[in-house]
Amino acid sequence: MTAPPPFVGLTGGIGAGKSEALAALGRLGAATISTDQVVHDLYEDPSVRDAVVSRWGPSVVVEGRVDRRAVARFAFASDEERRWLEQLLWPRVGARVAEWRAVESARQPAPAALVVETPLLFEAGLEGNYDATIAIVADEAVREARAGARGHEALDERTARQLPQAEKAARATYAVENSGSLRELEQELSGVLAKLKS
Ligand SMILES: CC(C)(COP(=O)(O)OP(=O)(O)OC[C@H]1O[C@@H](n2cnc3c(N)ncnc32)[C@H](O)[C@@H]1O)[C@@H](O)C(=O)NCCC(=O)NCCS
Ligand SMILES: Nc1ncnc2c1ncn2[C@@H]1O[C@H](COP(=O)(O)OP(=O)(O)OP(=O)(O)O)[C@@H](O)[C@H]1O
Numbered sequence: 001m002t003a004p005p006p007f008v009g010l011t012g013g014i015g016a017g018k019s020e021a022l023a024a025l026g027r028l029g030a031a032t033i034s035t036d037q038v039v040h041d042l043y044e045d046p047s048v049r050d051a052v053v054s055r056w057g058p059s060v061v062v063e064g065r066v067d068r069r070a071v072a073r074f075a076f077a078s079d080e081e082r083r084w085l086e087q088l089l090w091p092r093v094g095a096r097v098a099e100w101r102a103v104e105s106a107r108q109p110a111p112a113a114l115v116v117e118t119p120l121l122f123e124a125g126l127e128g129n130y131d132a133t134i135a136i137v138a139d140e141a142v143r144e145a146r147a148g149a150r151g152h153e154a155l156d157e158r159t160a161r162q163l164p165q166a167e168k169a170a171r172a173t174y175a176v177e178n179s180g181s182l183r184e185l186e187q188e189l190s191g192v193l194a195k196l197k198s
Contacts, residue, residue, distance in 0.1 A: 004105050005031070006113045006196045009129070011121035012136030013165045014158055015147025017178035017185060021136045022117045024186040028193055031104040031111035035118050038096045039089055043068065051088055055081075069153045076157035090124070112193050122163055122171050132196055134189075135172035137165045139179040 010025070012018045019034065026032045042048050043066035052060050056074040060067055075085040097116055104114050115134075118126060127133055138146070143165065147155060169175035174192045178185045 002110065005110050006131040007101065007129070008113050008115045008131065008196065009121045009126060009133045010115050010117045010136065011119060011133065011168055011172070012178075013138075013143050013147075013162060013168065014119070014152065014155065015143045015145075015150060016136045016138045016165065017146070018117050018119065018136050020182060021134070021176065021178065021185060021189060022115060024182070024189050025113070025115050025193070027186065028190055029112035030115045030193065031107070031113075032115045033097060033100050033117070035093050035097065035116065038093050040068070042089060042092055042096075043071075045092075048088065048092070052085075055084065072153035072158075076154035076161075082157075082161065113196055120162065122168060123161065127171065132173040133171070134174045134176055134192060135165075135168040136176050136178050136185075137169050138177070140165065142179050 008030075010018060010022060012021070019036075022032045022034055043052075049061065049066050052066060052071060056071070060070045060074065062070070071085070075082050101114055104111060116130075118124075121127060121130075121133060137143075147159075152158060163171075174195070176185070176188045176192060178188075
């Protein structure tokens with residue numbers, strides 16, 4: 001019986017390139033899931049929609065759908081509100097990732113790795129769940145410019161809730177630099193996958 005594929009947590013600062021790294025790992029043969037995407041899907045769940053409406057009022061729903069910009073304004077207004085939202089969503093995200101892992105672990109041929117993009121991996125103390133962790137890091141000016149271009153609501157508050165890039169890099173099994181081209185990023189990640197398989 002062959003060993004299951006390594007279960008890998010992928011993290012990094014806002015705009016460092018986590019989503020591009022996840023896409024590259026997918027092209028390289030890993031099965032991938034983004035917890036940001038899982039959260040976006042959860043806002044379609046009526047129980048989640050009702051919970052945020054009860055907390056913050058009807059203005060968080062626009063044309064029947066949760067408006068994430070409005071949610072971000074309320075959630076990052078204080079630690080208490082942010083914690084409330086995280087406590088609502090994180091257990092549901094954990095359940096969805098566990099389901100996904102069970103399906104992907106049984107897939108034949110086996111993926112090269114099972115990779116979960118988790119922005120708050122270290123902040124949430126999740127590193128012990130994984131066989132290995134990868135931190136994507138970029139020069140601070142590059143990361144800030146990329147993050148700024150996304151136009152995230154409450155960008156400073158999100159950043160303040162996260163560990164600095166250097167700390168994420170120091171804690172991760174592998175730190176991958178993404179200040180160059182996407183092709184260079186994919187090459188670096190190909191090297192990491194080879195190490196994970198060995
Ligand atoms: C606040 C929300 C509505 C904003 O949605 P939006 O589409 O604008 O951003 P998106 O979800 O794509 O996240 C972009 C980035 O913001 C950062 N971010 C998201 N949530 C948080 C948080 N709770 N603390 C710090 N940074 C965060 C991450 O770096 C993430 O990659 C949404 O991010 C959310 O519901 N967050 C709370 C749940 C959570 O903690 N998610 C993180 C992954 S489990
Ligand atoms: N090596 C690169 N070369 C050029 N553009 C890049 C590179 N890496 C990332 N980008 C671009 O920078 C932006 C942010 O990258 P990405 O979405 O992968 O980061 P992220 O860490 O997932 O961000 P967020 O925290 O906002 O979810 C995107 O527009 C992406 O295409």
